[in-house]
Amino acid sequence: MTETRERSKEVQIWFGPQHPGITGNMSVQTWLDGDTLTRGITHVGYLHRAFEKLMERRLYIQSFPIVCRICVPEPDTNEWLLASALEELSGLDREVPEKARWIRTLVLEMSRLGAMLMVLGGHAGSMGLGPAPQWMIALRDLVLDRFEELTGGRVYHMYIVYGGVRRDLPEGFAERMEQTLKTIESKLPLIDDVIFGSAVFRKRAMGVGVVPREWAFEMGISGPVIRAMGIPKDVRKDEPYEKYAELDFDVVTEEGSDIFARAMVRRREIQQSIDLIRQILARMPKEGPYCAELPNMLEWTIPVGQTYVRAESSRGEMGYYVVTDGSKKLRRVHVRGPSYVHGVSLLERLIPGTNIADLAPLMVSLQVCPPEIER
Amino acid sequence: MSLKHVLQPFNAWVQAFSKPYTIPMKDTMRPGADRYRGWHINDVEKCVGCGTCADICQNAAIDMVPVKDPVKGDSGLRPKIDYGRCCWCALCVDVCTTGSLGMSNEYTWVEKDPEKCRYTPGVDAKPWDGSEKGWRQEEGFSLIVKDRVPMPMLDPKERIKTWAEVVVGYSVEEARKEAARCVSCGLCVAACPAHMHIPDYIGAIRDGDFEKALDFIYDNNPMPEMCGKVCTRRCEGVCSVGIQGEPLAIRWLKRFATEQFEDFAKVLHPEVKRVGEGKKVAVVGGGPSGVTVAYYLAVRGFEVTIYEALPQLGGATFFGIPKYRFPMPSLEKQVDLLKKAGVKIVTDHRVEKDEFRRLLEENDALFFGTGLMKPYKLGVPGEDLEGVIYALDLLRDHHVGKKVEVGESVVVVGGGNVAIDASRVSRRLGAEVTIAYRRRREDMPADDEEIEDAEAEGIELVTQSIPLRVEKLENGKLDFIWGPAEMVPPDRPGGRPKPKLIEGVENHLQVDRVIVAIGQKGEFEWMPEEVAEKVVTSRGWVEVDETGMTQWPGIFAGGDLVNSTADAISAIADGLKAVEGIQQFTLEGLSVSKS
């Protein structure tokens, strides 16, 4: 067979950008031989809003409502990263009050919890398992209720700000949070039944989408994807920030490096987040300021400097490389999200040989978030 | 894989019989959380239209639109919000200088007409107006800095032993920090009689460019070091940051900028056309209004001569304001620039009737700003006794270098700045000082800070006290006899409560001097009758038109005898007005008419 004839048998199919199975607005151009994918090229740019560039034209305080939009399901990591980078460069980090540090840790875990509930639903949904995603979204909504009363908004919280957080915990927050956690916990066994206990899920997730262990470090893989290879990498442990060093938790790992293992890491991390939120609320200082005294935000300048800060989002390592030039505006921000690695380089490498029906579950398991790719 | 894994998922059916935990429709219509960021509300009476909310909005969702006539301290504008742009970040609420802006916890609103999705909260009525819940400013979080950088001052116990300046002045670091508090709303510019470029010079100070700051300052104030030390600072009274916090130290910042330079001529870059070449202008009276006219006309090429009766220019800021507030070197620096600008200065020269007539002949225009030089009398028996003196005379004599004595104890009658100055000068001359004022403390026209400074220096304040008479005692001292007053409602609505003597009670105070400081009026004995007749009103004021010109074409006037506010910056503002008026008048080819 000549190469030309081989090619002619291939069918080209666009997966996305308008496809319910795709994780957000991106598309994968695929080539098929039968129902097996031979090649895939990712295309992004459908929701490029130039976040990084916008921030070079905004006051620091005006950048703060921008970054949350880099990740819809989990905005808070972005808020924290920008805040902590600028705090470090301005010296404001020395003034962040203790209570703010605890509240921030709380928010970051609530945010991971909310995101993981959604993704786990996505795991099931991408295989056509109907009810589970709806339940998971409903459970996530309960977390959003708590976000709403804490931050004033359900989806975009705009709450972690330079110097601390924007408001104190409302009266009775801990009790209501506990109630929410209890409700979520009470539903988890059922979720286990319909997802991890499902023959369909097991068959389609086990041994599918295996990421070879050798790629872990050469590609910069992180989050549930690397932990599902049995590698205990987690920024919260490796380079603890805010209050993580004072909290009691173990890094969750699974073996197998397949879709199932990744889903299981998430399932266990849901429980981990619930436990962490309980620990945090138990240790939350009752009194004290929740934000440092800020300079006039309309005129705030930050000395020349640069830094890289990182945090563990539900998807993996998020990092911000930030450069300041002594002016009132950022000189450069580079957002390093796990989705670029997982959703572009890794995905394209995994596609050949994958069954077309498994592409959506694969993307969900890599937790690809396009806005983070095209900042 | 086992049978279990085939059957287990059917547990989902259990849910069909349990209470749903997805949220039913009726619950989604619940009100937003207590601090929900919903549609905006604004207390438009509290809002001053500073526009800070619009400045911080990164989506440019806020337009400041006119809704009422601007008054001092209120731009008359109010924020109008475009919900096609708003991202509900609530930065506008958190930055709002007055705390008037908030967000309700309402989040549903259906409107067919997209135009209606822009509204001015508090002006365009909405169902959520008056909503108690939603996002509001909260204690413990502020995007602006409410506390002022404190001004270092000499210790009151030490300072009364000297004539040294009480206010020490900001360091570079302090000044830049204070300047960085400004939100650049510009309400101050409207409130300043001279409309100085306040946010601009504050911005330049913040950025460390003091030369640029001075350029902005000198653009419309030729005595800024004086104003930087003693101005009545109406600007600070309207500063939007001052509504919930302390106003910017605008006066101290101006002072800081001028203090950075020894010789203003070396650093100023006035960019003006020398349009007045060949035109001659005479200025009578060397107070702030006269200095303003002289300086700005001179830089525009006019030939200006300024005549002053006293040995130094400055007017009341020289002979009245004490040196611990406004020291001589500061005044000399500003006068020096006047000379360098080419103004001819004739001091120790009181213009009299004939000379005035001659000056009218010889010049293209004439300005007089001769101030209020004649003190009001108390009008009580015993006022003619030796030892009853007038604050204005005391201060002038002291400042021109005559020896003055006030004895061991004095009472100063009055509640304005002149009274406070006379008291603090007397205190430094070694006397125990009491101030007797007719009304309440809050009614005193003197600057609050000045009153506090005086009290810190051990000066006693007796309010609601009405002088009855003065008697000479056998020990050579004076008996100042006063009666207490009660406050009665004003005659007309909106007026001030009035003091009314409580009959039958007499208090005595033994003093060496009674110093009268209850105001001053104009003095026109030097003015030719034919001029006075035309320009001076029956009540002793001078009336001018919007160009600063009197009823006599070519004669301009300004300062205390024209305006009702009687402070230095108003005199400067009058001067600025006359500069434009004189330029217009002289360049139209008209000479001073002798009508």
Ligand SMILES: Cc1cc2nc3c(=O)[nH]c(=O)nc-3n(C[C@H](O)[C@H](O)[C@H](O)COP(=O)(O)OP(=O)(O)OC[C@H]3O[C@@H](n4cnc5c(N)ncnc54)[C@H](O)[C@@H]3O)c2cc1C
């Ligand atoms: C004791 C005192 C304290 C004050 N404190 C403050 C303060 O803290 N802040 C503030 O803003 N304002 C203060 N003022 C008011 C302020 O000084 C005046 O409003 C301002 O100086 C008025 O300026 P003017 O141009 O009207 O002239 P003036 O300052 O009144 O000066 C008029 C000048 O004209 C001269 N003159 C009069 N007749 C003749 C003539 N025929 N020929 C030649 N020269 C003549 C006089 O000698 C005098 O120097 C104070 C005033 C006094 C008296």
Ligand code: SF4
């Ligand atoms: S910041 Fe507040 S006071 Fe100023 S214009 Fe806006 S709403 Fe009004």
Ligand code: SF4
């Ligand atoms: S909430 Fe944010 S986006 Fe909306 S008007 Fe206020 S500052 Fe602008």
